Amino acid sequence: MMSEYLRVCRVCGLEAWTEEDLEQFKKDKGSRYGRDTICKKCFNEQQRLNKRKGGKYHEKQMATHRKWVKENPDKVNQKAHRYYNRHKDKMEFKERCRSYNRKTRIFVIEKMGGKCVKCGFSDWRALQIDHINGGGKKEIETKWKSSHKLYRYIRDAPIEEIKKEYQLLCANCNCIKRYEPKENFIRRRNKT
Numbered sequence: 001m002m003s004e005y006l007r008v009c010r011v012c013g014l015e016a017w018t019e020e021d022l023e024q025f026k027k028d029k030g031s032r033y034g035r036d037t038i039c040k041k042c043f044n045e046q047q048r049l050n051k052r053k054g055g056k057y058h059e060k061q062m063a064t065h066r067k068w069v070k071e072n073p074d075k076v077n078q079k080a081h082r083y084y085n086r087h088k089d090k091m092e093f094k095e096r097c098r099s100y101n102r103k104t105r106i107f108v109i110e111k112m113g114g115k116c117v118k119c120g121f122s123d124w125r126a127l128q129i130d131h132i133n134g135g136g137k138k139e140i141e142t143k144w145k146s147s148h149k150l151y152r153y154i155r156d157a158p159i160e161e162i163k164k165e166y167q168l169l170c171a172n173c174n175c176i177k178r179y180e181p182k183e184n185f186i187r188r189r190n191k192t
């Protein structure tokens with residue numbers, strides 16, 4: 001019978017008295033009994049904390065993650081769908097989506113100048129993304145599927161590109177624009 005433990009975890013104080021107990025400790029070739037003075041559980045917890053925001057390995061972890069995201073777009077999509085389906089009915093999730101979409105919208109509006117290009121109205125609640133050459137509703141339905149996706153596209157694309165196609169209009173100016181001849185002409189032509 002041994003009178004002293006072989007290893008003790010420096011974090012939680014777990015003691016290893018037998019070979020079998022040692023299994024619970026992190027391997028470390030250079031140390032006594034080939035084990036570190038930390039148990040696997042505490043080590044994993046430390047790693048977890050280090051990978052979190054502000055942790056030692058956070059940057060490294062994020063870089064690895066970004067690389068994975070880039071290389072596995074299908075898996076990212078599947079994951080997002082599964083997450084969405086699991087959470088879509090929860091109040092908290094809905095609230096988070098709303099606030100995320102609102103933040104994106106405000107950011108996009110500021111990026112595009114923050115005011116109506118026709119009259120200068122600047123309350124973001126009534127500002128809209130206008131397609132300079134018309135056909136905006138159709139484009140959202142076919143290309144973007146939802147207006148949020150258009151906002152996200154504008155958020156990430158270079159401003160010079162965006163300004164070729166989109167502009168900011170207030171709700172009033174946007175309504176009035178529909179009566180201007182050019183857009184009406186394009187609409188009628190698209191219908192036939």
Ligand SMILES: [Zn+2]
Pocket residue numbers: 009010011012013014038039040041042043
């Ligand atoms: Zn421990």
Ligand SMILES: [Zn+2]
Pocket residue numbers: 116117118119120121169170171172173174
């Ligand atoms: Zn206006």
